[in-house]
Amino acid sequence: MSKVKGGLGKGLSALIRPTGQDERPPIPAEPIATVIDRGGVTTHIEVAKIRPNPFQPRADFDQQALDELKESIRQNGIIQPVTVRPGNDGAYELISGERRMRASMELGLKTIPAYVIEVKTDGEMLELALIENLQREHLNPIEIAISYQRLMHDVGLSAEDVAARVSKDRTTVVNFLRLLKLPHRIQDALRKNQLSMGHARALVALPDERVQLRFFDQIVKKDLNVRQVEKLVRDVGKQSEKKPTPRPKALPSSVDNIAERIQQILATRVKVHEHEGGRGEIIIEFYNADDLGRLFDLIASIEQ
Numbered sequence: 001m002s003k004v005k006g007g008l009g010k011g012l013s014a015l016i017r018p019t020g021q022d023e024r025p026p027i028p029a030e031p032i033a034t035v036i037d038r039g040g041v042t043t044h045i046e047v048a049k050i051r052p053n054p055f056q057p058r059a060d061f062d063q064q065a066l067d068e069l070k071e072s073i074r075q076n077g078i079i080q081p082v083t084v085r086p087g088n089d090g091a092y093e094l095i096s097g098e099r100r101m102r103a104s105m106e107l108g109l110k111t112i113p114a115y116v117i118e119v120k121t122d123g124e125m126l127e128l129a130l131i132e133n134l135q136r137e138h139l140n141p142i143e144i145a146i147s148y149q150r151l152m153h154d155v156g157l158s159a160e161d162v163a164a165r166v167s168k169d170r171t172t173v174v175n176f177l178r179l180l181k182l183p184h185r186i187q188d189a190l191r192k193n194q195l196s197m198g199h200a201r202a203l204v205a206l207p208d209e210r211v212q213l214r215f216f217d218q219i220v221k222k223d224l225n226v227r228q229v230e231k232l233v234r235d236v237g238k239q240s241e242k243k244p245t246p247r248p249k250a251l252p253s254s255v256d257n258i259a260e261r262i263q264q265i266l267a268t269r270v271k272v273h274e275h276e277g278g279r280g281e282i283i284i285e286f287y288n289a290d291d292l293g294r295l296f297d298l299i300a301s302i303e304q
Helices: 063-076 098-107 122-136 141-153 159-165 170-181 184-191 197-204 209-222 226-241 253-266 289-303
Strands: 033-035 041-046 082-086 092-096 111-116 270-274 280-284
Touching: 063 098, 092 098, 092 122, 098 111, 122 141, 141 159, 141 170, 141 184, 159 170, 170 184, 170 197, 184 197, 184 209, 197 209, 197 226, 209 226, 253 270, 253 280, 253 289
Parallel strands: 082 111
Antiparallel strands: 033 041, 041 111, 082 092, 270 280
16 A cells, blocks of 8 residues: 555654565564664564554454464464554553454463554543554555544544545545444444445435335345345435425325335335325335335235
8 A cells, every 4th residue: 555645743654664475484482572663663573462452443353264363373473563552550551453462362372572652641542542443454445434434423524634644535425424323233234344335335325214224124135235235226216306296285294204104114115195085195115126026025014
């Protein structure tokens, strides 16, 4: 990834030294310390002295990926040091490298190579931890979106600032942030890699959560690809652009409430027209043949 712009102080490039996979040998038997330019120190630290990162953006740790990392460490050692800051009690606080820490602990390693840097404030710690993870760790789309959101809300950066920090354009940052508007069930599918970013971006364009969940269920049930979902979303947009038929007269609030309740149950648009003498009609809209089939199944279930 390209060099981070902006950053803390002189920028992240002044704090973190990139290390290639062929630059560092496996962990030696005894700890060593090496002074690095710009004030950082690489050393071997006891695993027991490193506390977890309180600003860790990663929420999900895939066990299979962790097992693969453990096997790599078993064969080659830890090639990329974790990044830590010293605490006031002789311990250290992890900035980045949570997966490497977990793998090392499960392997029973006593020490781990660590890049020690001074980070004085929690605000700097939060920004550095989030950006470090965004640059180096394999985060899922929701973890990335939450990291961007925290950089804006907790650190006080604008979308443009975030884009500069992570070397992305502003549109990319905004598109990730929009994912957080999706229902939690859809976000969970993104976390578990059950839904692609393309699917999610299409669902964000839908008018409300009810419709988003209905389309999500169709994606799962029919294994729809991104283009198919985008077409369905466009069809919904065309429907909403049609000029609504005006009501012949104002409806009593009780009738409006009933119409709204029917609309919630059927998860589609419902119109109620009341005529003279208390008679009237109910119009139930559908968006395509599949949606009509869904409505038929729902209504038919009443007989059961």
